[in-house]
Amino acid sequence: MSLYTNCYRRASDSDGLKISIMRFTPKNFSYDVWIPELAPTPELLKIYREKRINWQEYEEGFLHLMANNSGAIDRLIQLATKQDVTIYCSEFRPERCHRRLVAEEVIRREPQLHVGIR
Numbered sequence: 704m705s706l707y708t709n710c711y712r713r714a715s716d717s718d719g720l721k722i723s724i725m726r727f728t729p730k731n732f733s734y735d736v737w738i739p740e741l742a743p744t745p746e747l748l749k750i751y752r753e754k755r756i757n758w759q760e761y762e763e764g765f766l767h768l769m770a771n772n773s774g775a776i777d778r779l780i781q782l783a784t785k786q787d788v789t790i791y792c793s794e795f796r797p798e799r800c801h802r803r804l805v806a807e808e809v810i811r812r813e814p815q816l817h818v819g820i821r
Contacts, residue, residue, distance in 0.1 A: 705817040706783040706809055708802040711791040719787030724805060740775035741805050758799050765801055769808055780813045
């Protein structure tokens, strides 16, 4: 089984189980599972978007949030070991997106699971 990442605007019927990891999921996006614990807090996202912190500081803050919420990562891994899943957020590219950070944490914790970051 595999875990993929994607922007919700590029969702496809072939993406397997669709998992939203956005705090606020757009109304026009249909998903199967919602794991908002894997989204940045509104406060962290706000200070990053306002450019009060840079990407490295955002990444450190988000990784700290994930370290304190390992149950959500465990749930994601459990789902991905049973079927193909795709996690979605709103950023078009993964380079500066929390979905890449979530996927990298899955790789660290479950290295045998195939992970595709898009």
